[in-house]
Amino acid sequence: MEVRVANVRKEFDRFPALHDVSLDIRSGELIALLGPSGSGKTTLLRLIAGLERPTRGKIFFGDEDASQKSIQQRNVGFVFQHYALFRHMTVADNIGFGLKVRHGAARPPAQEIRRRASELLDLVQLSGLEKRYPAQLSGGQRQRVALARAMAIEPKVLLLDEPFGALDAQVRRELRRWLREIHDATGHTTVFVTHDQEEALELADRVVVMSQGRIEQVGTADEIYDTPNSPFVYGFIGESSTLPVKVEGGEVWIADRPIGLPAPDAADGPAKLFFRPHDIDLLDGCSGCIAGTVAASRRVAGTRRVELEIGGERQRVEIELPVDHPAAQKSRVAFRPRRWKLFPA
């Protein structure tokens, strides 16, 4: 099922949580809403589910306008960060709940509901736990039950709100892989919210980066990482270093020296230079480069992170060097970013 969010605005007590957001989600896609807290990602997810009503704008499921439908009619599967399982029901009753509350002919016979519940338990790899209560399960198991419960109603869309947020790192990684497998096996259109970029980039077909109630960029993991379209996305996704520069005559300048980066299309004036700390060339001499004194040097896993002070204003910038590189021993290092981007300051 395709989902289309059209010019949706949401205010809470006059405070805007989403400004005019539009998004097309393709059928069968696994999409991540990524952003810092307060960026409106959860609000967007809840709007799609019908747990909130938009102040303005519409949400379409296929060609149908879903914004006027109640939560019950929308037929979405929603998975909460803290599971929200029914404590007084067994695992099987939790999973069967969505089918049991149906009326008349839509409700399958009890036998069929039981069969479906144990089928779903097999799918989420919890076979044989039908009779347990949620209190008797681990966090990871509870979240699997919650997912099985959401899938039991054959939802048009599967929505997950920080599904792994309450779990520890090990379980998180495991469930991440497993969610991808489930998605590939069942083909549900799936939207999940996360503030963990690793999770979003690894898991999703496309990532929606959000900030302050707006969508900053939508794209695949490659697009988001390699061609960020705003200073926010550049800074938020992956490691980045930034320097205040100015553009003059189609060249990038720091203070009174050009640094050897051509910028023929950029307008003259102050700008911000962004680059990835690992994506640089070290240079010996310095005619057209960025040079700085080493202020600090730290060993981080397989690389060495060096902090440089640049120019008279002692702007600090980080670069990454191979562990055994001799430059780390020197007091002055010169480099030029291999890939970089300018944003107007």
Added chain:
Amino acid sequence: MSIAPTQGGWRFRQPSVIPGFGLTLGFSLAYLTLIILIPLSGLVWRSAALGWTDFWAIATDRRTLNALRISFGTAIVAAAVNVVFGTLVAWVLARYSFPGRRIVDAMVDLPFALPTAVAGIALTTLYAPNGWIGHLLAPLGIKVAYTPLGIVIALVFIGLPFVVRTVQPIMEEMDREVEEAAATLGASRFQTITRVLFPGLAPAIVTGFALAFARGVGEYGSVIFIAGNLPYKSEIAPLLIVIRLEEYNYPAATAIAAVMLGLSFLMLLVVNLAQSWSRKRYG
């Protein structure tokens, strides 16, 4: 064959590093003995002095049996009524904010504070055949004051805060997400309340019922004004005890008291077992 120390039998829970276990346990035991255990064992002791045949004769006397039936019957009915309306009041207080909510919230505690005799006299005035409410009910053939119905009303008044105050905090703590989950799964509002919310509240409701019931069985002050106190019809067991005392018939009074004690203990035991069973299941 070896027996693991944690299996079977019981042992003290390891006291924490914070000192005071010995002192607090000692004080609690001494206090409970002084306040509860000694008076109650005195009661059993006195009624035991009566001898089995006499005890049985008093306990199965028709007037005693009727008084006990009225006391326990009206207490159960009143507690049941309080469960319904107390839960409703708790729901309103926990869920909605409206002007005057705090006043309503404070009003719930009034039955705790009011001298019970005052409550009894006020209710009697209202429900007597010529009272404000009583004269409206009289033409319909409903007699409230001086009947067991009047006793129920007095006990409802007395027991309401017990249910509200046990259910309200649980209701306030309840997770909104659970309701939202039920809604996304297609449950109507009614189904969400009956199948998801109330089962979660059940332990608190049972506790509230037990407290209101226990209070109702022992209630004296408010009931004697509205009950009319007709032997066999609207005479409650506590009143019968007082009557026996005034006749200087101490053995009879203690015998009735011992029966009440036994019955109350039994009912509270059942309620507690139900509690611990549900706690074990739902965690």
